[in-house]
Every structure is written in C-alpha cells, then in structure tokens.
Amino acid sequence: MANENEKELAARASLAYIRDGNVVGLGTGSTAAPMVRLLAEKIRAGMKVRGIPTSVQTEKLALSLGIPLTTLEEAPDVDVTIDGADEFDPGLRLTKGGGGALLREKILASASKQMVVIADSSKQVPVLGRFPLPVEVIKFARPLVQKKISALGAKVELRRTASGEPFVTDEGNHILDCSFGQISDPPALARALSDTPGVVEHGLFINLASVVLMGKNGSVLEFRRP
Numbered sequence: 001m002a003n004e005n006e007k008e009l010a011a012r013a014s015l016a017y018i019r020d021g022n023v024v025g026l027g028t029g030s031t032a033a034p035m036v037r038l039l040a041e042k043i044r045a046g047m048k049v050r051g052i053p054t055s056v057q058t059e060k061l062a063l064s065l066g067i068p069l070t071t072l073e074e075a076p077d078v079d080v081t082i083d084g085a086d087e088f089d090p091g092l093r094l095t096k097g098g099g100g101a102l103l104r105e106k107i108l109a110s111a112s113k114q115m116v117v118i119a120d121s122s123k124q125v126p127v128l129g130r131f132p133l134p135v136e137v138i139k140f141a142r143p144l145v146q147k148k149i150s151a152l153g154a155k156v157e158l159r160r161t162a163s164g165e166p167f168v169t170d171e172g173n174h175i176l177d178c179s180f181g182q183i184s185d186p187p188a189l190a191r192a193l194s195d196t197p198g199v200v201e202h203g204l205f206i207n208l209a210s211v212v213l214m215g216k217n218g219s220v221l222e223f224r225r226p
Helices: 002-017 032-044 056-064 102-111 139-151 186-194
Strands: 023-026 050-053 078-083 112-120 133-135 155-158 174-179 199-202 211-216 220-224
Touching: 002 032, 002 078, 002 112, 002 220, 023 032, 023 102, 023 133, 032 056, 032 078, 050 056, 078 102, 102 133, 102 199, 102 220, 133 139, 139 155, 139 174, 186 199
Parallel strands: 023 050, 023 078, 078 112, 112 211
Antiparallel strands: 133 174, 133 199, 155 174, 211 220
16 A cells, blocks of 8 residues: 555656656556546646556556547657656666566657656665566567576566466567566676567667656655766
8 A cells, every 4th residue: 555655656757757748658567557547637627638658558548548649650749748656776777578568668758758657665766676687579589588688697487477378568468577587787788689670679778768757655756867
C-alpha cells in the first residue's frame, strides 16, 4: 500500500510538467496508469492536450478515459513523456521494460523535449542491476542472442506469460530478461547489446530522463540529471 501511495504522489506531481496544448507521451505500467487517469481529470476540466501512448494497454486506457490521441506521424515533436521505471541510479540512468513496452517507451522518450520519470522509493538504487534487464529480440534470432548475452555474464530467461507461453510485445517480438548483477558500466553494456544482431532494443535508458519524481514518506523528491 505504501508503494501505491508513493506512485500516486509522484503521478500527481508529474502533471505540473504538462502545459495546455502539449503533446504528451503516455507511459506504460503500474506507475504510469495513475498519471493517465489524473491527466484525464485535467482534460475533463478543460485542459487541451493530445497523448501518444507507449503501448496498446495504455492506448486502451486513454481511450476509455476520453484522452485525445495522436501519433508520431502527426506530431513528431513531443513536448513531454511521463513514464515509470523499474529502477534509477544517481545519474538518472534507468532500467525499463518490466511491462514489456520498452521499445515504444524509448522511441517516445527520444522524441520528447523532456522525459519525466515517476517512481516509488523502491526504484531508487545506487547501481543498476537489481532488476533483470529486459532485452527485446526478434523471434528468429532469440537462440543466438540468448547465447551472446549469456557470454556477457548474464543469466538469461525468456519472458513467459502466466500460461507459460512466450510473452509477445506489441511489435511481435520476444523479451529476454537478463540478470547481470550490478552493472558497473551501463553505457558500455548498452553499446554491446545494441551491436548484437537480432536485438531490437534494450531496457537501459541513458541520457533520456530529464527529471525523476519519487514519492517517499508522504512527499515527492525531485532528482535532476547531473
């Protein structure tokens, strides 16, 4: 319950970064969902914004709440993306992808003038790596990619649904959850993963977050990139 309250506090605080007329990237996951609901309340009260969802799941939620949506084709310059994270370090480097939407999330973050991350206090870490790193791969290349990432020192598991079937992303790919332990050099690992044929995208978000809003002990702490 404490984490849920912290998520709600951070989500509410993030609305201060949205201006009337903005194009807003709408994140995915248990922290982003409260933000989408709170934004819908602002829209019902008269705020004019258009949203670009980072997943089919968020798209369905936004449509059910009456949030006007657009696309990157119609609005390539995104004012702000608000999204959660699985963990963040002191340099505001993130691990994302626990919800399976890391590809669209990174695309929206890279297209945005600023990325605002909302989190509960359990997501703050001194070094990335406590949460397994999601890596999105094309199905054809999965065995090869799994072997190559294992050679980098990770324990690699194919993400599966509750019924045991391989999890399939909105873009039709698989996700490998890769446990590296503490990631001492995130930029180097990011480059190694990006250079691996068959990897579509990975969950290391580096130099993308402008600010992290973290709920803790009934208040919201703000962290900015050094």
